[in-house]
Amino acid sequence: MTHREHGVEELCAAGEEVYERALREGRIPVGEAAEVPCLTDFGLLHPALDDVGLLEPVAPAAALHRLLRASAARVAEERRREDRLVERFGQLLRIGVRQTPGTGTGPAMLRLLSGTEQINRAITDAMVDATEESLTIQPHSGLTGARGEAARDAAFLRDQALLDRGGRIRVLYQHTLRHVPLVYGPLEHFRHGDTEARSLDEVPDRLIVIDRKIAFLPANEDGTLALEVRHPALIKYFVTTFDRLWRLATPMFPKAVQPPSVNGVTPRQRAIAALLVEGHTDAVIADRLGMNIRTARLHIAKLAATLGSDSRAQLGYLIARSGILDQEP
Numbered sequence: 001m002t003h004r005e006h007g008v009e010e011l012c013a014a015g016e017e018v019y020e021r022a023l024r025e026g027r028i029p030v031g032e033a034a035e036v037p038c039l040t041d042f043g044l045l046h047p048a049l050d051d052v053g054l055l056e057p058v059a060p061a062a063a064l065h066r067l068l069r070a071s072a073a074r075v076a077e078e079r080r081r082e083d084r085l086v087e088r089f090g091q092l093l094r095i096g097v098r099q100t101p102g103t104g105t106g107p108a109m110l111r112l113l114s115g116t117e118q119i120n121r122a123i124t125d126a127m128v129d130a131t132e133e134s135l136t137i138q139p140h141s142g143l144t145g146a147r148g149e150a151a152r153d154a155a156f157l158r159d160q161a162l163l164d165r166g167g168r169i170r171v172l173y174q175h176t177l178r179h180v181p182l183v184y185g186p187l188e189h190f191r192h193g194d195t196e197a198r199s200l201d202e203v204p205d206r207l208i209v210i211d212r213k214i215a216f217l218p219a220n221e222d223g224t225l226a227l228e229v230r231h232p233a234l235i236k237y238f239v240t241t242f243d244r245l246w247r248l249a250t251p252m253f254p255k256a257v258q259p260p261s262v263n264g265v266t267p268r269q270r271a272i273a274a275l276l277v278e279g280h281t282d283a284v285i286a287d288r289l290g291m292n293i294r295t296a297r298l299h300i301a302k303l304a305a306t307l308g309s310d311s312r313a314q315l316g317y318l319i320a321r322s323g324i325l326d327q328e329p
Contacts, residue, residue, distance in 0.1 A: 014035065018032060023060070026056070030054065113219075113228055127158040129211075130211045132168070135170050135207075169194065171197040173200075173203070174202065175289070197251075199252045265322075276315065
């Protein structure tokens with residue numbers, strides 16, 4: 001049996017039994033302690049002077065005194081170490097610390113928000129102090145049911161308050177939301193102010209940037225976690241990305257612009273064609289463009305008919321040969 005290593009304060013049962021027998025008998029053969037090397041390691045047994053084949057026990061009182069003395073020496077050394085640490089860092093503590101971004105008592109550069117209520121409260125608090133603009137990427141129409149209505153009402157109130165203070169609102173949607181009442185309803189009910197919305201075939205996940213100082217973005221799939229970002233470098237990156245997408249997007253509010261067709265291929269079909277050439281499945285195309293798979297397949301069928309394709313493989317070839325992806329809509 002393998003002997004488990006342990007401290008002297010956790011003397012194993014086998015070692016305790018052998019030590020007790022040695023105390024009662026005065027001596028034991030070396031072989032009887034072969035499986036409990038801890039007894040000789042801890043100095044509880046030692047070879048007899050007149051016979052190296054026997055082991056004699058050290059009196060428990062003498063062993064305890066020696067072990068306690070060693071323990072006291074270790075404690076004393078730790079206390080001396082503590083004194084040296086206090087002396088060294090006491091000098092450093094008297095030096096003033098220069099605060100840098102992300103330290104001190106100011107807001108954290110990154111903060112994880114948990115739960116819809118905390119997320120909405122943090123956005124509302126940020127909007128209260130906003131005076132310039134709100135930039136939003138919205139890939140879907142938002143929550144449904146009573147919960148969704150409450151969230152939209154809260155968003156409308158804080159957006160209207162920003163407009164009343166002279167701020168502006170810019171929102172990027174997916175093309176699939178261009179005619180959704182849940183999107184147009186809130187936009188059309190703003191009493192006044194600088195509000196504009198545009199749309200793209202594909203947009204990233206949801207993003208809100210307020211006054212180019214603070215941003216909010218999802219931190220998990222179902223939106224129950226969000227990341228609040230105040231780091232200037234990240235904010236600049238988000239704003240630059242938004243601005244570039246904005247320039248590529250098609251106006252939808254307050255004045256909608258209908259994207260033109262190219263050689264009989266609609267903008268929606270052109271977006272689908274680009275994903276088909278990349279080799280994506282119908283399910284992936286539907287998800288990327290924010291539509292159900294049945295609608296995606298209907299558009300694919302219309303695109304195939306327009307280009308005169310009889311098969312999926314031929315469709316990819318005809319898309320590449322047609323040049324529709326090389327032309328600006």
